[in-house]
Amino acid sequence: MITTAASALVMNAAQVAAAEPIKTAGIYTVPVEQQWVSRIHIAAVAAQDRGDIAYTYSENVSNTDYARVIREYAEAGNKLIIGEVFGAEQEAREVAAEYPDVAFLMGSSFKEDPALPNFAVFDNYIQDAAYLSGIIAGAMTTSNNIGMVGGFPIPEVNRLMHAFMAGAKEMNPDIAFQVSFIGSWFDPPKAKETAFAMIENGADILYAERFGVSDAAKEKGILAIGNVIDTQSEYPETVVASAIWHFEPTLDKAIAEVQAGSFAAADYGIYSYMNKGGTSLAPYGTFEGKIPEKALALVTKRTEEIMSGAFTVAVNDDEPTSS
The missing domain is CATH 3.40.50.2300 (Response regulator)
Structure with missing residues (x-):
């Protein structure tokens, strides 16, 4: 007893x-x-x-x-x-x-x-949603000129830019890109000034990898595509779509491993993939009904194929350059 x-x-x-x-x-x-x-x-x-x-x-x-x-x-x-x-x-x-x-x-x-x-x-391997956001941008541009402002040309940024560009090109092969890096992770004024220069050079949609880019788009009355977070409610007439990163699957996996006493050296990048719940395309918000049906149909098709494994968005970590 x-x-x-x-x-x-x-x-x-x-x-x-x-x-x-x-x-x-x-x-x-x-x-x-x-x-x-x-x-x-x-x-x-x-x-x-x-x-x-x-x-x-x-x-x-x-x-x-x-x-x-x-x-x-x-x-x-x-x-x-x-x-x-x-x-x-x-x-x-x-x-x-x-x-x-x-x-x-x-x-x-x-x-x-x-x-x-x-x-x-x-790392945030959210190239799946970045690709889908590129499809939207490719359908919305009228000048066929898209500006892209990034922080540093490191793999995690490069792969998202390349995926975005591939999606835009699939929708509209005539698009040209302006690509620039500001050399900072958090310098909204510099990102904004860089974006202004791209607008002056003909861009009518901006890829906002950094804070400050959407502000420039808003001031000049053009569109922007968001990255990592959803800022549509803050820029209701500007941000058409965004590739969202969900870190929860990555962290939850690590927590489970620590709890089980089995945490080990591993690459958790796969938990950022769309089929793991690590990324998604943000709701269109005020742009519902304003995006061409052809683009929406392609987004739906590619999303289903990404989830099933029938389509894979390429991971390209090389530094992107202007067209």
Whole structure:
């Protein structure tokens, strides 16, 4: 009887421990309202709200300070650390190696390393929805001139631009593209000025990979295509469509692995794919009924084919250039 009672106590303790939220930290080099990081932050807040994690975060962390902040969160007992190490790859991995019992899930342009089993990588592979948004843009342009403003020409940006361009070209092979990178992840004034120059050069639709581009489109009375987040309600006469990133499948997979004690070095990029629930085309909002039926039909067709595996949007990480 004593043995049975002791066993029950052990089992109950294990269940309580299993139910404990995972102490989780987010480390971001930009404000949490920035498009890309906002999607990670929203998913983490949702996971905290349902009791899976206990979440805290630091924003505007410089690349040179990133390793120190990682170490502080690891020393504070966090068991899952999420963030983006595009500018601090080597330092982040070196610190992660010092804390083998902490799971790291980091946005990265590089792949996982089996020699660092607690460091998994992800990226926003939302080329599926970017391609579909390109179809919409290809149908809406009248000048056959589309401007594209990005932050940096790194793989995660390049692949979305290429997918967008491929969708636009499928809809309208006569389109030419103006492509420019502003050298910053968060500089709305610079992005806006770059967009103004493209409008002066004939663009009548802008691909808004950065904040500030849609503002330029709004001021000049032309259209824009959004990226990562849905800003249609903020620009109801400007933003026609947006490719949305849903980070929830990526984070939820990592949480499940940590809970199971099976977290390992892996590439979580696949959880951003449309057939995993990681991306979607935003609702058209005020543009319902204003998009040509031919484009809508192609979007529906391609969406079904992407979901079934009959059609694959190419992943091209090379730097895009103007036509």
